[in-house]
Amino acid sequence: MSHLDDLRQAGMDRISAAASLAELEAVEVEFLGRKGSVAGLMRLIPTLSAEEKPAFGQKVNALKTVLTQAAEARRSELQSGELDRRLRAESIDITRPGRVPALGRPHLLSQTFTQVADILVGLGFRQVDGPELEEFRFNFGALNFHEEHPALDEQDSFYVSDTRLLRTQTTALQGRVMPTLTPPFRVFTLGRCFRREAVDATHYHTFHQVDAFLVDRTSSLADLKGTLGAMVRELFGDDVTVRFRPDFFPFVEPGVEIAVKLRHRWMELGGAGMIHPNVLRNVGIDPTEWSGFAFGLGLDRMPMVRRSIDDIRLLFENDVRLLRQF
Numbered sequence: 001m002s003h004l005d006d007l008r009q010a011g012m013d014r015i016s017a018a019a020s021l022a023e024l025e026a027v028e029v030e031f032l033g034r035k036g037s038v039a040g041l042m043r044l045i046p047t048l049s050a051e052e053k054p055a056f057g058q059k060v061n062a063l064k065t066v067l068t069q070a071a072e073a074r075r076s077e078l079q080s081g082e083l084d085r086r087l088r089a090e091s092i093d094i095t096r097p098g099r100v101p102a103l104g105r106p107h108l109l110s111q112t113f114t115q116v117a118d119i120l121v122g123l124g125f126r127q128v129d130g131p132e133l134e135e136f137r138f139n140f141g142a143l144n145f146h147e148e149h150p151a152l153d154e155q156d157s158f159y160v161s162d163t164r165l166l167r168t169q170t171t172a173l174q175g176r177v178m179p180t181l182t183p184p185f186r187v188f189t190l191g192r193c194f195r196r197e198a199v200d201a202t203h204y205h206t207f208h209q210v211d212a213f214l215v216d217r218t219s220s221l222a223d224l225k226g227t228l229g230a231m232v233r234e235l236f237g238d239d240v241t242v243r244f245r246p247d248f249f250p251f252v253e254p255g256v257e258i259a260v261k262l263r264h265r266w267m268e269l270g271g272a273g274m275i276h277p278n279v280l281r282n283v284g285i286d287p288t289e290w291s292g293f294a295f296g297l298g299l300d301r302m303p304m305v306r307r308s309i310d311d312i313r314l315l316f317e318n319d320v321r322l323l324r325q326f
């Protein structure tokens with residue numbers, strides 16, 4: 001019988017010492033579980049004599065009740081303590097200032113595309129899209145390139161088959177859309193171009209161009225210069241100097257190269273000229289009746305000039321430390 005008292009004392013001590021619900025549960029298993037100490041005592045009952053059984057049985061039952069009640073009491077104590085602790089730990093101070101979400105913005109190049117498109121729409125040009133995977137006959141053929149022409153070497157591309165390649169110039173759109181248009185018209189396109197060339201600070205394998213072309217009865221090189229001048233001033237401000245120099249492209253005659261100077265730095269922007277009579281003839285437009293001008297400019301170089309970015313690769317790395325400045 002004194003064993004029962006010891007067990008009761010030990011159980012009560014352990015229950016009140018349990019510091020967490022998990023510890024309490026372990027103590028309950030040890031004392032009150034199916035294989036616990038109290039169950040062990042129950043199993044002794046059948047071995048006792050008939051006289052001993054009732055008194056011992058009662059004592060064991062009483063022990064079980066006492067321990068069960070003590071465990072319940074301790075459980076509610078622990079639960080309310082645990083709740084208090086969680087409330088303290090997870091409390092939210094609603095008076096603190098909120099976190100300002102990081103605001104995104106269009107990439108510097110996207111901003112340039114929008115601005116250039118807005119300017120050209122303002123000058124009466126309509127935007128048309130062309131495919132980046134282009135046919136040789138549009139990228140070069142319709143543009144008066146002959147197969148052995150050395151100018152082809154300047155625009156080495158990524159061919160996916162003998163007849164298809166990643167376009168090297170947005171000028172490729174001319175052969176696609178001009179046959180579907182009736183002069184007079186003004187059209188432009190902008191997008192990605194690709195060239196297999198040595199990468200440096202102003203050349204990348206992937207870049208962007210805008211091409212615009214106009215066909216009308218009386219278009220002239222003066223119109224071309226006026227249009228480009230208006231566009232460049234809009235893009236770079238009145239401090240910009242524009243330079244036209246004779247240049248060769250198979251699809252224009254005469255042809256010019258356009259460069260701009262801003263903050264003492266010259267940058268070649270692109271090429272332009274009067275659309276070659278052969279190109280007009282190729283798309284079914286009579287060059288004795290109609291003439292047109294065309295220009296193609298590198299879009300990546302515009303923000304480089306404007307924002308003094310000295311390496312084109314920075315525009316493709318997407319480092320937010322650069323991008324969030326603009």
Ligand code: FA5
Pocket residue numbers: 168169170171195197202203204205206207208209211249252255268269270271272273294295296297298299300301312
């Ligand atoms: C052309 O691509 C002609 N299609 C332009 C043209 C259109 C002339 C219509 C006449 C009439 P060019 O290869 O020079 O020309 O390229 C034009 C511009 O694209 C360059 O001045 C440059 O700004 C940009 N560019 C060309 N290659 C790259 C490159 N690898 N990386 C970045 N920009 C480039």
